[in-house]
Amino acid sequence: MPVQWVLLLSAFLFSVGIYGVLARRNAVIVLMSIEVMLNAVNINLVAFNALLQETHLMGQIFALFVITIAAAELGVGLAIVILIYRNRTTVSIDEVSLMKW
Amino acid sequence: MVSTVKETAEALPGVIEIAWLIPVIPTVCFFLIVFFGKKLKGKGAEIGIAGIVAALALSIPVFFKTIGQLGHKDFHGYSKSVTWMEFGDKEVLELGYRIDGLTVVMLLVVCFVALMVHIYSTAYMKGEVRYTFYYAALSLFTGSMLNLVLANNLLQLLVGWEGVGVCSYLLIGHYWEEKENSNAAIKAFLTTRIGDVGFMFGIFVLFFAAKTFNIQAITEIVEEGHISNTVLTTAALLLFAGAIGKSAQFPLHVWLPDAMAGPTPVSALIHAATMVVAGVYLVARMYTVFHASPDALQVVAIIGAITMLMAALLALIQNDIKRVLAYSTISQLAYMVAALGVGAYTAGVFHIWTHAWFKALLFLGAGSVIHAVHSNNMSDMGGLKDQLPITHKTYLIGCLALAGMPGLAGFWSKDEILTGAFDSATHGSTVGWVVFISASLTAFLTACYSARMYFLTFRGNPKYDTSHVHPHESPAAMTTPLILLAVLAVAGGWIGLPGSWNQFAKWVHFGEEHAVFSFPVAAFGTLLFVGGFALGWAMFHKGKFRFDIKKSPLAWSYKLLENKYYLDDLYMGVIVRPIRDQVSRFAYWTNQNILDAVVNAGGAAALGLGKSLYKNVDQPVIDGAVNGTARITGKIGDTLKFFQTGNVQYYAAVLFIGIGISVAGFLYFN
Numbered sequence: 001m002p003v004q005w006v007l008l009l010s011a012f013l014f015s016v017g018i019y020g021v022l023a024r025r026n027a028v029i030v031l032m033s034i035e036v037m038l039n040a041v042n043i044n045l046v047a048f049n050a051l052l053q054e055t056h057l058m059g060q061i062f063a064l065f066v067i068t069i070a071a072a073e074l075g076v077g078l079a080i081v082i083l084i085y086r087n088r089t090t091v092s093i094d095e096v097s098l099m100k101w
Numbered sequence: 102m103v104s105t106v107k108e109t110a111e112a113l114p115g116v117i118e119i120a121w122l123i124p125v126i127p128t129v130c131f132f133l134i135v136f137f138g139k140k141l142k143g144k145g146a147e148i149g150i151a152g153i154v155a156a157l158a159l160s161i162p163v164f165f166k167t168i169g170q171l172g173h174k175d176f177h178g179y180s181k182s183v184t185w186m187e188f189g190d191k192e193v194l195e196l197g198y199r200i201d202g203l204t205v206v207m208l209l210v211v212c213f214v215a216l217m218v219h220i221y222s223t224a225y226m227k228g229e230v231r232y233t234f235y236y237a238a239l240s241l242f243t244g245s246m247l248n249l250v251l252a253n254n255l256l257q258l259l260v261g262w263e264g265v266g267v268c269s270y271l272l273i274g275h276y277w278e279e280k281e282n283s284n285a286a287i288k289a290f291l292t293t294r295i296g297d298v299g300f301m302f303g304i305f306v307l308f309f310a311a312k313t314f315n316i317q318a319i320t321e322i323v324e325e326g327h328i329s330n331t332v333l334t335t336a337a338l339l340l341f342a343g344a345i346g347k348s349a350q351f352p353l354h355v356w357l358p359d360a361m362a363g364p365t366p367v368s369a370l371i372h373a374a375t376m377v378v379a380g381v382y383l384v385a386r387m388y389t390v391f392h393a394s395p396d397a398l399q400v401v402a403i404i405g406a407i408t409m410l411m412a413a414l415l416a417l418i419q420n421d422i423k424r425v426l427a428y429s430t431i432s433q434l435a436y437m438v439a440a441l442g443v444g445a446y447t448a449g450v451f452h453i454w455t456h457a458w459f460k461a462l463l464f465l466g467a468g469s470v471i472h473a474v475h476s477n478n479m480s481d482m483g484g485l486k487d488q489l490p491i492t493h494k495t496y497l498i499g500c501l502a503l504a505g506m507p508g509l510a511g512f513w514s515k516d517e518i519l520t521g522a523f524d525s526a527t528h529g530s531t532v533g534w535v536v537f538i539s540a541s542l543t544a545f546l547t548a549c550y551s552a553r554m555y556f557l558t559f560r561g562n563p564k565y566d567t568s569h570v571h572p573h574e575s576p577a578a579m580t581t582p583l584i585l586l587a588v589l590a591v592a593g594g595w596i597g598l599p600g601s602w603n604q605f606a607k608w609v610h611f612g613e614e615h616a617v618f619s620f621p622v623a624a625f626g627t628l629l630f631v632g633g634f635a636l637g638w639a640m641f642h643k644g645k646f647r648f649d650i651k652k653s654p655l656a657w658s659y660k661l662l663e664n665k666y667y668l669d670d671l672y673m674g675v676i677v678r679p680i681r682d683q684v685s686r687f688a689y690w691t692n693q694n695i696l697d698a699v700v701n702a703g704g705a706a707a708l709g710l711g712k713s714l715y716k717n718v719d720q721p722v723i724d725g726a727v728n729g730t731a732r733i734t735g736k737i738g739d740t741l742k743f744f745q746t747g748n749v750q751y752y753a754a755v756l757f758i759g760i761g762i763s764v765a766g767f768l769y770f771n
Contacts, residue, residue, distance in 0.1 A: 022754050030750075093749055100747030 006047040013040035027081045027091040031074060038070045116162040117179045121198055123159050123208065124251055124261075127152045127215075127244035134237040143223075145233040149240045150219045156247065157212035164205040168608050171202050178204070180253055180317060199253035199317060202608035203385055203450060207250040207378075210457045213589075214374035215243040217582035221465050222366045224578035225472060229364070235275060239370065242268035246375035250382065254314040255304045258386075262300070262347070262379060266293055269376050273363040285362035292356035296346015300383075303339030306332065307390070320389040330394060337390050337397035340383060341404075348380025348434045351408040355669055357431055361423040361477075365468030368423060372430040373461035378453050381437045385450050388441065388611055402442025402532045406539035409435035413546035417553065418662050421477045422467045425554050429503065430460060432543055436518055439536045445521025446611035451597045452518060454605070455510035458593045459502035462586035466496040469579055470558060473572035474565045479554070484563040488572040491580045493559050495587040500555040502590040504548035505630045510594035512626065515544060517597065520622045544626060545633040552637025560642055 013036055020033025042063040049059025085091050130152030138145025170176045182197020219239060226232055245268060249261030267290075274286030308314055310332045311322045322328060344350070349357035357377065361368055371377060384391060384401065391398050409432045416428035433456050440449030469492040474481055486493045502509040505516075522540055525533030565572070574580065597605035661667070746752075 018757060022750050022757070097747030097749075100745045 003047055003051045006043060010040045010043040010047065013037070013043065025092045025094055027084070027093050027096075028078075030093060031077045031081065034077075035070060035074065038066055042066055116159065116166055117200060118181070120159065120163050120179075120200060120251065121181075123156050123163070123212075124244050124247035126155050126159075127240045127247065131237050131241035131244060134233060134240060138233040138237060145236045146219070146223050149236040150216070150223075152240055153212060153216045153219050153243060156243070157216055160205070160208040160212045163200060164209055167200055167205045168202065168604075171608055177201065177317070182253055182315075185257075194256060195254055195315065196257060197253040198251040200251070202610070203382075204250055206450065206454055206605075206609055207382060208247065210378075210454060211243065211246050211250060211374045214457055214461045215239070215246075215370060217461060217465065217586055218366045218370045218374075221369075221468070221579050221582045222364075224576045225366055225468055226364060231275065235272070235364070238268050238271045238275075239367075242272065242370065242375055246379065249379055253316055255307065255316060255319075256314045258316075258383070259301065259304060262343070262383075263297070265376050265379055266290060266297070266347075269293075269360070269371055272367040272371075273360045275363055275367065282362040285356075285359040289356040289360045292353050293346040296343045296353055296380075298342075299339045299346075300343025303336050303341075303343065306336040306339060310336065316386060319387075323389045323393050328393075333390055334394040334397050337387075337394045338400060340387055340390065341397065341401055344380030344383050344438070345404065346380070347383070348377050348438065349431050350380070350404050350435060350438055351411060352668065354408060354412065354431050355672065358424050358427040361421065361427050365423065365464060365471060368427070369461045369464035369468070372426070372464060373457040377430060377434055378437075378457070381434060381441070381449065381453055384438065384441050385446065385453075388446060391441070392444075392611065398442050398444070399532045400442075402439050402536050405435045405437075405439025405442050406532075406536045407435075408432070409439060409543040410539045410546075413543045413550065415662055416550045417546060420480055422470065422479050422482070422554065422558060423464070423477055425479075425550060426460070426463055426467060429463075429547070429550065432547065433460070433503075436515070436540065436543070439540065440518040440521055443522050443525040443530070443533050443536050445518055445524075447606045447609055448514060448517035448521045450609045451605050452514035455502070455514040455590075455594050455597075458510055458586055458589035459499045462495060462499040462583060462590050463503065465579070465583055465586065466492050466499055469575045469583065470496075472575055472579070474570055476565065479557040481565045482558045482563075483561045483565070484559070485572055486559045489559075489574050491574060491583060495580075495583040496559065497555060498587045498590050500551040504551040504634055505544055505626060506634075507623075507627050507630070508591075510590050510592070512630070513594035513597050516618075516623050516626050519544070519626055520619050523619065523622050541625070541629060544629040548630045548633025549637040549640075552634045553641040556638060556642040 017033045017035075017037030017040060020036065021030055024030055024033065045059040045063045045066070047059075049057060081091055084096055088095070090096075127149075130148050134145035134148050138148060141147060167179065178199055178201030180197065180199045182195035185194040185196035187193050219236075222235070222239070226235055229235070242265065245261045245264030247261075249258055249265060252258040252261060270286045270290040273289050274283045277283040277286070304314070307319055310328045311319045313319060313322075323333065346353045360371060363371070391401065412428045412431035412435065416425050416432065419425045419428060433452070437449045437452045437456070440446075440452060469489065470482060470485060471477055473485065473489055473492075476482070498509070502511040505512045519537065519540055522533055522537040526537045527533075597603055
């Protein structure tokens with residue numbers, strides 16, 4: 001299977017992720033979109049490892065690290081979202097723009 | 102300057118090679134005592150004594166080595182020097198020593214008397230203030246004098262000379278809490294300083310004439326007759342000015358009696374071994390220069406003749422026992438000076454030697470008496486013969502030696518001086534007659550005041566307060582030096598016996614050695630001693646020939662003596678006070694009108710400058726810059742803050758756009 005197909009899949013997922021992050025109001029959707037973007041990166045890593053025939057499997061190992069970090073990040077992110085919801089009964093990102101001048 | 106001295110070609114004998122240590126050891130001891138003295142058990146005294154013992158232990162072999170060589174025809178003394186400083190190509194200042202008969206004799210005198218004084222002081226100064234510093238100064242004093250004696254060039258001699266002056270200042274003013282004592286120290290320093298100026302100019306004159314500071318080289322150049330008589334006379338008189346100051350000759354003798362303010366052992370050191378004999382030593386050392394100028398020698402002889410008689414008369418009326426001895430020293434120094442003046446070189450130096458022993462003995466003995474009765478005045482003494490047996494016997498020996506009793510040290514040297522003066526007189530010299538008559542009168546007066554001093558102190562009825570003062574003999578540390586010095590006061594003259602036994606004339610002589618002895622003169626001298634001593638005994642012990650001099654026609658002379666010939670008043674009134682007052686008035690005026698004006702003007706200028714700077718520079722420029730920066734920053738912040746929306750998605754969009762631009766730029770430019 002040519003590598004282009006895999007890279008196109010990765011690019012597609014990444015674009016979907018960007019759209020989700022920039023366009024959706026729901027904070028939970030935003031977090032999910034970030035996960036989609038990270039997984040696009042993982043696919044990319046594995047694809048290039050296969051393409052370059054790297055014997056040490058660096059791509060796969062890196063992907064494992066990314067998954068771990070993503071889990072931790074998601075844990076923190078969801079905790080923040082839940083706290084916001086408890087305080088303001090909403091998870092709309094537009095309404096929590098407090099950190100400004 | 103290129104030295105023309107022929108250095109002793111062959112290697113010097115071992116002990117001569119290390120002779121430079123003799124002055125260095127006591128000088129090093131000075132620093133050791135100053136830095137470590139107080140921590141030691143003996144408070145520094147042990148370092149001082151050890152240093153002097155070491156110097157003496159070196160001096161004795163040097164002495165014997167040198168006198169062993171003195172018989173040889175072409176031996177002119179050992180000499181060694183190293184370069185001290187260099188100027189340009191050839192100009193060299195040397196640092197060295199020169200050892201001949203005169204040097205070794207002086208070395209023994211200085212080291213031995215200093216040792217006696219050091220030992221004596223352990224008891225005498227016990228518990229006194231600044232005990233450690235006292236010992237430090239004693240060491241430096243001795244070291245400076247040894248440097249002066251050993252120096253082979255005039256500049257080095259000057260260093261020792263000034264060192265001696267400084268130390269005498271420190272020691273005379275030892276009890277400086279009393280104004281009188283510190284005044285005495287200042288007087289001693291300043292009076293000798295007057296002479297020192299002359300001395301320095303003398304050195305310069307000789308340097309420009311001979312192109313060297315080296316004493317031996319100067320001697321040779323003078324002997325070869327390369328220097329004109331006028332220059333030599335000038336140089337000799339200038340050098341003698343230094344000697345007048347240091348050796349307390351008329352008219353600069355006024356400091357010596359006041360120098361009695363110092364502790365008594367210091368007086369012994371100053372009078373017997375260091376300081377005052379430095380002047381006589383200088384004349385003896387540079388004798389070639391004096392000898393080449395008969396005019397200068399005549400001045401020397403006349404000054405000596407005036408001083409000896411004047412001081413002996415003053416000694417006769419003093420009440421303070423130390424002042425009697427002080428005037429006696431002046432008078433005896435004048436003997437030496439006059440002897441050198443009439444050409445009796447050996448006799449003059451011999452008198453330094455004998456005088457050192459009995460004058461050190463007398464001063465230390467006087468210290469012992471003062472220690473016992475707690476007073477300097479002979480009117481508080483009397484009848485101490487039995488309470489102070491050792492002091493009494495040794496003091497009697499000292500008095501007899503000073504008075505010139507035949508057989509004792511003082512007699513031989515005094516006799517040589519009288520003979521020398523008589524010799525000069527019979528060869529048609531008027532000055533010789535003046536010196537001879539003056540010396541004869543002085544010998545008579547010396548015997549008289551010696552007797553007075555002895556009888557008033559030790560005989561007769563006690564005049565101290567017997568209910569409160571209980572005199573007792575001093576400890577062994579004080580009596581031992583007395584006994585040793587008494588032995589020397591008796592036997593010290595035997596090395597200069599007349600005729601072929603005269604060893605001293607072989608060691609120290611100028612030109613041909615001539616140990617003249619004339620029986621009539623010796624008999625005459627004995628007669629003067631007997632007469633003087635008997636008169637003193639009759640007047641001050643038996644009370645004969647007493648009359649109230651204040652009511653007699655001679656009252657004016659007593660008044661003259663009592664006021665020390667008004668010399669102190671003269672110096673005070675004519676020199677010190679007008680100059681000092683003028684100087685102080687001028688200084689005050691300068692201070693008020695010039696210095697203060699400058700200071701005030703400076704202050705006002707600084708103030709004005711400061712004000713103008715504040716107004717024109719600090720406020721507008723510096724503050725403006727600072728405030729302006731802050732204001733601009735604030736303005737920019739106010740404008741830019743609206744980019745901070747608080748919307749996370751907005752930030753993310755900016756981030757992605759930024760990345761997109763970066764990537765596009767990267768691809769485009771690559």
